[in-house]
Amino acid sequence: DAGVTQSPTHLIKTRGQQVTLRCSPKSGHDTVSWYQQALGQGPQFIFQYYEEEERQRGNFPDRFSGHQFPNYSSELNVNALLLGDSALYLCASSLWASGGQETQYFGPGTRLLVL
Amino acid sequence: AQKVTQAQTEISVVEKEDVTLDCVYETRDTTYYLFWYKQPPSGELVFLIRRNSFDEQNEISGRYSWNFQKSTSSFNFTITASQVVDSAVYFCALSDPHNYGQNFVFGPGTRLSVLP
Numbered sequence: 001d002a003g004v005t006q007s008p009t010h011l012i013k014t015r016g017q018q019v020t021l022r023c024s025p026k027s028g029h030d031t032v033s034w035y036q037q038a039l040g041q042g043p044q045f046i047f048q049y050y051e052e053e054e055r056q057r058g059n060f061p062d063r064f065s066g067h068q069f070p071n072y073s074s075e076l077n078v079n080a081l082l083l084g085d086s087a088l089y090l091c092a093s094s095l096w097a098s099g100g101q102e103t104q105y106f107g108p109g110t111r112l113l114v115l
Numbered sequence: 116a117q118k119v120t121q122a123q124t125e126i127s128v129v130e131k132e133d134v135t136l137d138c139v140y141e142t143r144d145t146t147y148y149l150f151w152y153k154q155p156p157s158g159e160l161v162f163l164i165r166r167n168s169f170d171e172q173n174e175i176s177g178r179y180s181w182n183f184q185k186s187t188s189s190f191n192f193t194i195t196a197s198q199v200v201d202s203a204v205y206f207c208a209l210s211d212p213h214n215y216g217q218n219f220v221f222g223p224g225t226r227l228s229v230l231p
Binding site for chain 2: 033035041042043044045048056058088090092103104105106107108109111
């Protein structure tokens with residue numbers, strides 16, 4: 001049973017460029033959440049997708065956008081990269097459940113370095 | 116607003132010692148969920164436990180145990196007879212299902228080093 005997968009594992013970009021990160025959820029999961037983890041800090045919630053719609057968004061600017069596909073996989077796009085966007089980007093998958101709280105399972109992350 | 120505090124930034128112990136990682140949370144809601152995750156150097160967050168706010172029973176899983184005290188808003192994690200493989204960053208997280216979208220709030224993490 002494949003867990004959450006993310007690609008690429010590492011990425012180096014320069015300021016002002018755009019980047020796309022990809023995530024495939026754990027088998028059977030329908031919800032994908034994205035987190036940004038700066039060095040030495042806890043993960044910060046970016047947004048969550050279910051049924052191909054953004055359901056909730058954290059305190060991140062519009063430069064951060066996403067998409068979910070019919071097969072539940074997801075992309076995170078970041079435009080106009082800043083040095084401060086350098087971080088580990090984590091994808092988590094779960095089952096959408098109204099009234100309950102399902103555990104989120106995380107992928108290995110994509111390490112983004114902005115020069 | 117929800118908040119998770121992990122006051123211990125770094126802890127070092129010698130192998131076979133017991134160690135407790137503290138977690139204090141803030142929420143206005145009566146229904147919520149608490150989690151612990153382990154992040155080894157590889158970077159992937161590994162799920163350890165989920166606890167809902169109505170279940171205050173302590174839980175033990177092998178060398179791991181968790182003490183949930185609603186009265187003090189704490190959810191502490193104890194590793195008994197620590198091993199070198201326990202070295203990692205440990206995160207406590209809070210989730211409120213009334214937040215549309217199941218958003219998780221993570222603490223800053225505690226870096227545990229187990230020395231041989």
